[in-house]
Amino acid sequence: MKNIRNFCIIAHIDHGKSTLADRLLQSTNTISEREMMDQVLDDMDLEREKGITIKSHAIQINYKHNDxxxxxxxxxxxxxxxxFSYEVSRALAACEGALLLVDATQGIQAQTISNLYLAIENDLEIIPVINKIDMDGAMIEEVMDQIIELIGCKPEDILLASGRTGIGVDGILQAIVERIPAPKGNAEAPLQALIFDSVFNSFRGIIVYFRVLNGAIRKGDIVKFVSTDMDYEAAEVGILKLKMTEKKEVSAGDVGYLITGIKNAKEVKVGDTITLKNNPTQEMIKGFQEVKPMVFAGIFPVNTDEFEELRDCMDKLQLNDASLTYELETSQALGFGFRCGFLGMLHMEIIQERLEREFNQTVITTVPNVSFIAYTTKGEKIIVNNPTEFPDPVKTDRIEEPFIKAQIITKPEYIGNIMTLCLGKRGILLNQSYLTTTRVELHFEMPLTEIVFDFYDKLKSQTRGYASFDYHPIGYRESDIVKMDILLNSDKVDALSALIHRGRSQDFGRKLCEKLKELLPRQQFQIAIQAAVGAKVLARENISAMRKDVTAKCYGGDISRKRKLLEKQKEGKKRMRQIGNVEVPQEAFLAVLKLDD
Structure with a gap:
């Protein structure tokens, strides 16, 4: 065990984690030149296209030290x-050390700080690394000062590297061996292993990734999952190289995989403890946090008869992404579907993309919203994740909405833009401090509702990309929230309802009606689009009727023939308006997400 080191790489988005991982694998000959490609650990198409890591990836490296x-x-x-900070927290639970990567051209960003705090909470040994030192705009001295101020280390503790060219990679490998402690644990004790991830394989069933804290797991053992209290035979155990490599046993301190042929997704819980049936451990592994979804949206199949298929796909996707939560939901407009909890808007977009690509499911996503707490006049507490659950305003005493503490790091010249943006989103400025002469840190308290839609994109455009943003929840506060309904020809479309602050409702309703007017196809009767709060209509748009030329066949002849046909058409239009259903295209549901100011 003294020769094992478990470590992860943490950094802000786009600071070069995956590129550095590529160089570490290449310099230790873990993968051959033929298998080598950029972002070798990012095996999902989406990760390569967007250039971001979505899943944590584990791989074992063999390294020969100078000794x-x-x-x-x-x-x-x-x-x-x-x-995806939940993925990071799970990776940290399986490690003893972390490489804290900082981009030499950008310096410390908001996510660097929050990931560092996560690592410190887990008592990890931190090795600071300044990456991209070969770039023209590298500010090595300044970034060094920032790191020293942040974690209080000595200048000689900071490693300089370039993931692209491979400079400094040997130094990093030596530092991992010399600075990160070997895992503690007893190979003779009863088996105690932490499940930190799982994936679904259509041939082998569910593959569980685990980290052994004590004891050892061998092929053929009867293992027990503590929280579900179920027993399985270990059909195959092994370690994670680029591909899974089978071994006779995986013992204390190591990271590996386990195949037991489980087919039901509900039987595997990330964060669970694995032990042996005939010699069980007495305690579960502590300190694994439950996921807290921030954004809720409904996901519905386009065809209602594909609901069961969508349920299977959601089960399999949840295995691969433990931060996704969902429950059943029905909508009058869309039929059966799921109410899903996501960690943010990018997470929601990724889940939708994965459903379409990996499982071939076309889905409709409803307006995302956050979870509110309503207190009735009788003192009951109702959690509202969905506009349809919103209680009757007459019986409601007060409504509380979730607030967050936002941390924004930017350049001083953009302070005015950020202030305007955040105060316009009902934010309260807590403090502002200069980290260096060219970097300022702002703290705001803001309602989560305001951030859910397009805050991140707006922040980037207002600061030309020079702002980093991070947030954490700080609890619920009383707020004036109303339910806004969208009516098409006086019929409510429940999938377009939204919970919104009263002050923003008129503006939001007007924009939404205008957007729907562009998107809804014209019919042979007039369509009225209305946004209403209770009985009060806030905005209205009309889509005029499409006129079919019924008199086309009457060329020449008496005018009374034409008039007769037009009268007949008018009668038909009346009847059509009474029973006319409006077709709502899928783009209309997505339009709500992209309302520009």
Whole structure:
């Protein structure tokens, strides 16, 4: 065990984690030149296209140190985007150390700080690395000062590297061996292993990734999952190289995979403890946090008869992404579907993309919203995740909405733009401090509702990309929230309802009606689009009727023939308006997400 090191790479998005991981694998000959490609650990198409890591990836490296000994390094490459911080927290639970990567051209960003705090909470050994030192705009001295101020280390502790050219990679490998402690644990004790991830394979069933804290797991053992209290035979155990490599046993301190042929997704819980049936451990592994979804939206199949298929796909996707939560929901407009909880808007977009690509499911996503707490006049507490659950305003005493503390790091020249943006989103400025002469940190308290839609995109455009953003929830506060309904020809479309602050409702309703007017196809009768709060209509747009030329066949002849046909058409239009259903295209549901100011 003294020759095992478990570590992960943490950083802000786009600071070069995956590129550095590529160089570590290449310089230790873990993968051959033929298998080598950029972002080698990012095996999802979406990750390559967007250039971001979505899933944490584990791989084992064999490294020969200067002292002549062979070391086993288990590397976990983590995502950098704020929406995937849950993946990072899971990777940290399986490690003893972390490489904290900072881009030499950008310096410390918001996500760097929040990932660092996550690592410190887990008592990890931090190795600071300044990456991209070969770039023209590298500010090595300044970034060094920032790191020293942030974590209080000595200048000689900071490693300089370039993931692209491979400079400094040997130094990093030596530092991992010398600075990160070997895992503690007893190979003779009863088996105690933490499940930190799982994936679904259509041939082998569910593959569980685990980290062994004590004991050992061998092929053929009867293992028990503590929280579900179910027993399975370990059909195959092994370690994670670029592909899974089978072994006779995986013992304390190591990271590996387990195949038991489980087919039901509900039987595997990330964060669960694995032990042996005949010699169980007495305690579960502590400290694994439950996921807290921030954004809720409905996902519905386009054809209602594909609901069961969508349910299977959601089960399989949840295995691969433990931060997705969902429950059944029905909508009058869309039929059966799921109410899903996501960690943020990017997370929601990725889930939708994955459903379409990996499972071939076309889905309709409803307006995303956050979860509110309503207190009735009788003192009951109702959690509202969905506009249809919103209680009757007459019986409601007060409504509370979730607030967050936002941390924004930017350049001083953009302070005015950020202030305007955040105060316009009902934000309260807490403090502002200069980290250096060219970097300022702002703290705001803001309602989560205001951030859900397009805050991140607006922040980037207002600051030309020079702002980094991170947030954490701070609880619920009382607020004036109303339910806004969209009516098409006086019929409510429940999938377009939204919960919104009263002050913003008129503006939002007007924009939404205008957008729907562009998107809804014209019919042979007039369509009225209205936004209403209760009985009060806030905005209205009309889509005029499409006129079919019924008199085309009457060329020449008496005018009374034409008039007769037009009268007949008018009668038909009346009847059509009474029973006319409006077709709502899928783009209309997405339009709500993209309302520009």
């Amino acid at each position: 002549g000994q062979e070391y086993i390094l288990n590397l976990i490459d983590t995502p950098g985007h704020v929406d």
